[in-house]
Structures are given as C-alpha cells and as structure tokens.
Amino acid sequence: MIDDIKSQLEKSCPRMVSCADILTAAARDATILAGGPFWEVTFGRKDGKISLASEANLVPHGHENITALVQFFEARGLDILDLVALSGSHTIGRSTCYSFIDRLYNFNGTRKPDPSLSYSFLNLLRKRCQRVLDLVYLDVITPRTFDSTYYTNLVKKLGLLSTDQSLFSDARTSPFVQAFATQPFLFTSQFAVSMVKLGNVQVLTRPNEGEIRVNCNYVNTI
Numbered sequence: 001m002i003d004d005i006k007s008q009l010e011k012s013c014p015r016m017v018s019c020a021d022i023l024t025a026a027a028r029d030a031t032i033l034a035g036g037p038f039w040e041v042t043f044g045r046k047d048g049k050i051s052l053a054s055e056a057n058l059v060p061h062g063h064e065n066i067t068a069l070v071q072f073f074e075a076r077g078l079d080i081l082d083l084v085a086l087s088g089s090h091t092i093g094r095s096t097c098y099s100f101i102d103r104l105y106n107f108n109g110t111r112k113p114d115p116s117l118s119y120s121f122l123n124l125l126r127k128r129c130q131r132v133l134d135l136v137y138l139d140v141i142t143p144r145t146f147d148s149t150y151y152t153n154l155v156k157k158l159g160l161l162s163t164d165q166s167l168f169s170d171a172r173t174s175p176f177v178q179a180f181a182t183q184p185f186l187f188t189s190q191f192a193v194s195m196v197k198l199g200n201v202q203v204l205t206r207p208n209e210g211e212i213r214v215n216c217n218y219v220n221t222i
C-alpha cells in the first residue's frame with residue numbers, strides 16, 4: 001500500500017513527499033479507519049540516505065523489563081506516559097508466537113508458565129501456538145477495533161506480550177494503565193498527543209540532511 005501511495009505521488013509531484021511523511025500520515029489514517037482518534041500530521045520529513053537491516057532490529061522485542069522500555073523511550077524524548085499510551089496501539093494487530101512462547105512453557109527459566117497470564121488465556125494460547133511463526137491477535141477481545149480494551153485486558157491478565165502485561169504490574173506504569181482502562185477518552189486523547197511526539201523523533205528536516213526517496217524500499221542511487 002505504501003508503494004502504491006508513493007507511485008501515485010511520484011506521478012503528480014515527483015520527489016516532493018518523503019516515505020517518512022507517507023508512513024506518518026498512513027499510521028494516522030489507519031488509526032482513524034480502525035475507530036481511533038485524529039491528530040494533525042505535520043510534513044517535511046526527509047528519508048535517510050543510509051538503510052541498514054540491522055538498525056531495523058534495534059527496537060524492543062517484548063522481553064524487556066519496564067526499566068529497559070523506559071530507557072529506550074527516554075532516549076528518544078518520550079516519557080513513561082508516552083510508553084503506556086503508545087503501547088495501546090497493541091489494541092490492533094498480531095504477534096508471532098515466537099515473541100511470547102516463553103510465557104507459555106518456561107517463563108524466566110522456571111519451566112513454568114508466566115503467573116501473570118490468566119489460566120484460560122494460557123490454555124487458549126497453547127492451542128493457538130502450534131508453531132513459533134503462528135500469529136495471534138495482540139488484543140484477544142476486540143482485535144480489529146482501536147479502543148481501550150487493550151488496557152482492560154491487562155487488568156484481567158490477558159496481555160499477550162510480557163512487556164504488555166508488565167505495564168500493569170510495575171508501579172511506574174500501572175496508574176496510567178488503570179486510568180486508560182477506566183477512561184477510554186483519556187487514552188484516545190493521550191494516544192493522539194503521544195503519536196505527534198513519536199512522529200517528531202529523530203526526524204531529518206534540514207536542507208543538507210536526508211533525501212526524498214523515489215522508491216520507499218531503496219535509498220536513491222542518483
């Protein structure tokens with residue numbers, strides 16, 4: 001879909017709109033289509049001139065503790081409230097079983113399941129995860145709707161990733177989880193604010209920085 005948007009834009013206004021801007025706008029529009037909030041997207045980001053597969057992997061993978069997540073976010077100018085609000089995007093989408101399989105059989109090397117996982121959810125996940133690349137909804141209750149059910153799930157021990165569930169057990173993050181679980185509008189309005197912040201992290205905007213890619217899959221050759 002990003003490639004389709006890009007090729008249409010290149011036809012009508014070549015080398016004007018970056019892939020970074022397309023992705024930022026598409027994330028906002030997809031959120032609205034799923035029932036989530038609107039936020040204003042500013043434009044003018046450039047694309048990087050270097051693209052490394054190894055850098056795409058430098059994101060949290062679902063096994064981190066809250067301290068590591070907080071540090072990762074803070075290094076990018078995002079605070080604990082942003083961490084909890086942006087994690088709410090796991091109200092849609094899926095995860096491979098690979099990302100949480102340890103919770104089902106051998107949590108932290110204990111050879112037992114994660115005690116913070118509901119027993120019925122544990123049994124469901126064991127059935128759904130026949131192979132590590134099988135996919136499971138991140139929000140088991142309303143997987144296709146952008147809503148605050150992600151947070152009520154955490155209160156009921158229905159978080160899929162260990163990092164999701166930890167947001168409810170850690171004292172630094174649980175007050176925000178409880179606020180979002182009980183006040184859906186608080187979540188959607190904070191999500192919009194945090195997405196604007198996320199969309200401004202490490203952006204390239206100066207004249208001598210970056211480029212407008214012609215094809216989002218490759219850096220420009222000329």
Ligand code: HEM
Nearest residue numbers: 060061062069086087089090092093094095096099161163
């Ligand atoms: C708090 C730190 C985060 C962690 C540890 C995390 C971890 C993960 C993991 C492990 C998956 C599943 C990957 C797989 O096995 O296929 C996933 C999926 C997803 N994440 Fe996150 N994530 C985080 C933050 C975010 C943020 C900030 C956003 C967006 C604002 C986001 C949006 C998504 C979406 C939409 C999916 C589903 C993708 C799909 O269905 O293909 N996540 N995340």
